[in-house]
Amino acid sequence: MANLLVLMSVVGVFCKHNFVHAGFTTTKLGPQPIWNSTHTDKLRQDLLLNYDKFARPAQHYNVTTVRLGFTIRHIELNEFKSSLTVYSWINLSWNDEKLKWNSSNYGDLTALNLADHEIWQPDIFLYNSATSTAITHYGNVHCIVYEDGTVLWVPPAQFTVLCNLNLKYWPFDSQVCKLILGSWTYNGDQIDIELYKNQKEADMDLLVENNEWNIVKTSLTKNMKYYSCCESPYPDVTIELVLDRISPSYKALIVTPAFVIIILILINFWLPPQAGEKIVLNGCTAVIICLFMLYFTQKIPAMGTHTPLIVLFYSSCLYVVGFSMIASVIVIWLSRTKHGSPLPWIIKHPLTGTFGKLLGLGTYIQQSSITSHRITAEEMRDHQVTDFEENNSGDEHHIIKSSTKMPIQHDWILLAAAIDRLSFCFFCFLLLILTIVYSI
Incomplete structure (x- = not known):
């Protein structure tokens, strides 16, 4: 046993000598600080x-x-x-x-x-x-x-x-x-x-x-x-x-055109009753409104609730233009169609009186009264002539009949102009209500 211990110690010394001679050194196990380490x-x-x-x-x-x-x-x-x-x-x-x-x-x-x-x-x-x-x-x-x-x-x-x-x-x-x-x-x-x-x-x-x-x-x-x-x-x-x-830019892009659209709708009723430009003006206004509606679909999401008031206003204006188009068609038909029967007295009397003057129909009333006065005088003179010239009675009667168509047509134009003025007042009130409702 003693010999064995001596042999093991000799082998250990020999191995340690060889490791050191080969350049290997023993190190201590565990974390060692790195070189140049800091307090951090x-x-x-x-x-x-x-x-x-x-x-x-x-x-x-x-x-x-x-x-x-x-x-x-x-x-x-x-x-x-x-x-x-x-x-x-x-x-x-x-x-x-x-x-x-x-x-x-x-x-x-x-x-x-x-x-x-x-x-x-x-x-x-x-x-x-x-x-x-x-x-x-x-x-x-x-x-x-x-x-x-x-x-x-x-x-x-x-x-x-x-x-x-x-x-x-x-x-x-x-x-x-x-x-x-x-x-x-x-x-x-x-x-x-x-x-x-x-x-x-x-x-x-x-x-x-x-x-x-x-x-x-x-x-x-x-x-x-x-x-x-x-x-x-x-x-x-x-x-x-x-x-x-x-929103200053939106005022120029949306609010200002809204006032222009209102003006276009209203000036339509001040054109002459026979003017076909009424249809053109209403059509252009409708196209402008439709373009704005398309712009809104691109700018605003479709919402089930809280629909923007400006969108409701433009859609209401489109309805107004539609009704204005119907009124314009009626007015043009009344003023351009050749009517064989005179305007009923119950309608003509208020239009040629104070009510018509309040509607601004003075020019149309004056034209109708001048034509009626001229034809009445001609009729009286022609009737007197027919008492002495019986041979030409047929021709004179034809002239009188054709001449009396002029005041009849002017009376219907007067009615068409009255419809325009009444429509103007009605749509002014309607657009005012829409503006108040959709601006609150």
């Missing part, structure tokens, strides 16, 4: 060696308070999808009890930058998100950890929310959209949310303005909600945005 390297190793980023950094009976701030960078509103996209910076701050150190042990290092995937983060998500397939809202930026365990994370965020848009007063509408942020899995006994530095309004110092929408008001409020499934409350922060549409 040592602090990272000490903090993250056994760190579990999936465990909330507090005792299960303690609450982790998350302070939330919000900065708006830009907004985009999509009427066809009823969604609002907010480009923002979100400010999140909390205390991590597992990330504390004494700065004197690490060269007075008081802050450390860590990647977002290295440490625990609160699962603050958008409750009313419109993109459920991409629930991660935040960009991959580093966190700043301080020696007392405070973690500050300010990532860029893109939130897309569903909005209940009301386009009734388009293009002079105002919309209200809300962003509801809260923890997805933790209740209020585990994670509580507070407003960062008691922020009541969203910060807009870095806002890049939208060309169509103006943010007139923002508000941040904390809410505590109770659900039927759970006894503990679920806190959230509601960010409300009030948006006003920038």
Whole structure:
């Protein structure tokens, strides 16, 4: 046995001599510091060696308070999808009890930058998100950890929310959209949310303005909600945005043509009753309205409710043009058709009196009375001649009969002009009512 021990020691010395002679050295097992390591390297190793980023950094009976701030960078509103996209910076701050150190042990290092995937983060998500397939809202930026365990994370965020848009007063509408942020899995006994530095309004110092929408008001409020499934409350922060549409260009594109359309409808009734241009004018007005209706279909989504008033106004104007076309056809038919029977006295008498003058029919009344007076005198003279010249009685009677057709035709033109004037008054009243109703 003694000889065996001596032999083993000799073999060990021989092997060690050969390893050293070959250039191999024995190393101590375990983590060794790297060359030129800094206090930051040592602090990272000490903090993250056994760190579990999936465990909330507090005792299960303690609450982790998350302070939330919000900065708006830009907004985009999509009427066809009823969604609002907010480009923002979100400010999140909390205390991590597992990330504390004494700065004197690490060269007075008081802050450390860590990647977002290295440490625990609160699962603050958008409750009313419109993109459920991409629930991660935040960009991959580093966190700043301080020696007392405070973690500050300010990532860029893109939130897309569903909005209940009301386009009734388009293009002079105002919309209200809300962003509801809260923890997805933790209740209020585990994670509580507070407003960062008691922020009541969203910060807009870095806002890049939208060309169509103006943010007139923002508000941040904390809410505590109770659900039927759970006894503990679920806190959230509601960010409300009030948006006003920038509409000066719409006044030139939509409102001004609306007044022109009204004028075109009304001046149609001041054309002469025999003028065929009435049909042309009404047709052109109808085409203009149809073009605007096509423009609205491209600009505004088809909505079951809250139909824009401007769309209803243009569609009503199209009905008005249709009825104006019917009135114009009737007026042209009355004034151009050769009538064999005179205008009934019960209709003609008011038209040639005060009522007709109130309608502005003075010119037509004067023409009708002058023609009637001239024909009556000729008839009397011709009748006297026929007493002495019986041979020519047949020819004179034919002349008198053909001449009496002139006042009959002027009477019907007078009636057509009266219909035009009455239609003008009626459509003025109708368009005034439409303007008042659709502008409120």
